[in-house]
Amino acid sequence: MTVTLKHGDKGQPVIDLQNALNKQGAQLRLDGIYGDGTEAAxxxxxxxxxxxxxxIAGPKTQARLLGVNDTKHLQHSDLLKAAGQLEVSLASVYAINEVESQGQGFLPNGKAKILFERHVFRERLQAAGHDISKLEAQYPNLVNTTAGGYSGGTAEWQRLALARQIDETAALESASWGAFQIMGYHWQHLGYESVQxxxxxxxxxxxxxxxxxxxFILADTALHNALKARKWAKVAELYNGPAYKRNLYDIKLARAYERHAAEDLAKEAA
Structure with missing residues (x-):
């Protein structure tokens, strides 16, 4: 597994990164220190x-340095488009992506990252008229009143596959999808033709x-307005729920925005 490298890291992996960057035209000293120069490169x-x-030299950047071009990866142009759609600065979108995304949107096998929620599946099945008591007894890891039973990684797809045998639509609606972990049941609210x-x-x-x-942001006026006003505590509360303080989401968003905004100003000055 590729190790993500960032400012402050040291060692042979950083030397390898510096060497790869030099092959792309950078002129870094191979000192194994991920300092300002390496970050800029x-x-x-x-x-x-x-x-x-x-x-940040994560798996996507390192893969591209090795000549692997995966069109599934998030592009700078995607963030530019998002900034225009949301009518906010690029720095705001960079901050949101940095803090709110779960990193990679895909698993190593190429499938989208998911998390199957058994308590949501129970709710969707009940709404569809299924015999809940029978299913709870037969599939407690798939149909339950409480969250949990997570297997993680590719094993979540195995849980989803079993759930789809019970009710495909309800199963797809009961998983969160991709880097931003959007629940499937939002499909209609977000303007998709179907959950499929x-x-x-x-x-x-x-x-x-x-x-x-x-x-998702555009569909929530309060969230969208908070983002446009850069009210990071409100953004964190509306997107992450009351627990945002425990995870310092508002502080992380504010710091990420300040850093990216300062970099944008530096580029303009140059």
Whole structure:
């Protein structure tokens, strides 16, 4: 598994990164220190390659340096489009993507990242008229009054596959999808023709996953207004729920925005 490298890291992986960047035109000293110079070189390469230019050398950036071009990955152009749709600065979108996304939107096997919610599945099945008591007894890990039973990674797709045998639509609606973990049951509210169409979009690219997230924000006037006003505590509360304080989402959003906004100003000054 590729190790994500960022400012402050040291060691052989950083030397390998610096060497790869030098092959792309950077002129870094191979000192194994991920300092300002290396970070700047990473951002310059990311912009050149059309990637999200956050200065963090994650799996996507390192794969592109090795010549692997995966169109499923989020692109800088996707964030530019999102900023226009939301009528906010690019720095705001970068901050939102950095803090609110779950990183990779796809698993190593190419499938979209999902998390199956058994308590949601129970609710959807009940609404569809299924015999809940029988299903709860037979499939407690799939149909339950409480959240849990998570297997993680590709094993979540195995849970989903079993749930689809009971009720396909309810199963797809009961999973959260992609980097921004949008629940399937939002499909109609977000303007998709069906939950199947939503899932197809989430399986296409991280750009489509970001599009769903943008639709989610636009569908919530209070959330959209908070984002436009950069009221980060309100953004965090509306998107993450009351627990946002425990995870410092508002502080992370504010700091990420300030950093990206300062970088944008520096570019303009140059």
């Amino acid at each position: 990473v951002k310059a390469y990311q912009l050149k390659a059309g990637l999200v230019a956050d200065g 169409a939503f899932v197809a979009a989430m399986s296409e690219s991280e750009g489509q996953q970001l599009e769903a997230f943008v639709r």
